[in-house]
Amino acid sequence: MTALTVAVVEAAEDLAVHSPGGRLATPLLGVLDEAANVCRWRELPNLYSHYGSRGIVLMTILQSWSQGVDVWGESGMKKLWSAANIKCYGGGVSEAAFLEDLSRMVGEYDRESSSLSVGRGHRTVSRQLQRERILDVADLAAMPKGRALVLASGSRPALIRTQPWMSGPHADAVRASITAHDPQGERTIREAETEALTVSSSLAQEPAS
Numbered sequence: 001m002t003a004l005t006v007a008v009v010e011a012a013e014d015l016a017v018h019s020p021g022g023r024l025a026t027p028l029l030g031v032l033d034e035a036a037n038v039c040r041w042r043e044l045p046n047l048y049s050h051y052g053s054r055g056i057v058l059m060t061i062l063q064s065w066s067q068g069v070d071v072w073g074e075s076g077m078k079k080l081w082s083a084a085n086i087k088c089y090g091g092g093v094s095e096a097a098f099l100e101d102l103s104r105m106v107g108e109y110d111r112e113s114s115s116l117s118v119g120r121g122h123r124t125v126s127r128q129l130q131r132e133r134i135l136d137v138a139d140l141a142a143m144p145k146g147r148a149l150v151l152a153s154g155s156r157p158a159l160i161r162t163q164p165w166m167s168g169p170h171a172d173a174v175r176a177s178i179t180a181h182d183p184q185g186e187r188t189i190r191e192a193e194t195e196a197l198t199v200s201s202s203l204a205q206e207p208a209s
Helices: 002-017 044-053 065-085 095-106 135-142 172-182 185-204
Strands: 028-031 056-060 086-090 109-119 121-131 147-151 158-161
Touching: 002 028, 002 056, 044 065, 044 086, 044 109, 065 147, 095 121, 095 147, 172 185
Parallel strands: 028 056
Antiparallel strands: 086 147, 109 121, 147 158
């Protein structure tokens, strides 16, 4: 799978080099799902930014930070993370060091607190601002299904609700593809729809944000 991926991307790069502006007229999206397991491309961190400038958009999906470190090392994983223009965290990770870095990137906010003191028949109310994390490590570790944190270059981090494919505009096409190519298509569709209903139910019970 790694050899096939590299061959496709290198062919796209060759086409981009000979295209106007040195970029593909129609961008190529390469979705590297479970990259640490099925596409252990050692040079990926060094090429991420370069390929982006060629109109070759690579999307690397990992289960955790440490999974990427196993493949590219700590410096390689940091390079990959820094080169990505859009970073998404979907929860389910319990690595405190990674979550601490993520929490610091989300930032802080000013919370107003007040205190009351009484003396000699007078009441005095003091107000002060305290800086607190918007999302601390515990919040990020406990992020529920159906939520994701998106960090995009040039924008403030955003907490979003995800949209299951079966409720999106291409649901019929996705079902048809699964039915045609997945040996367990009916089971795949049934499990996906069940999980989507569970997520929708949990979000419906959340207080308005």
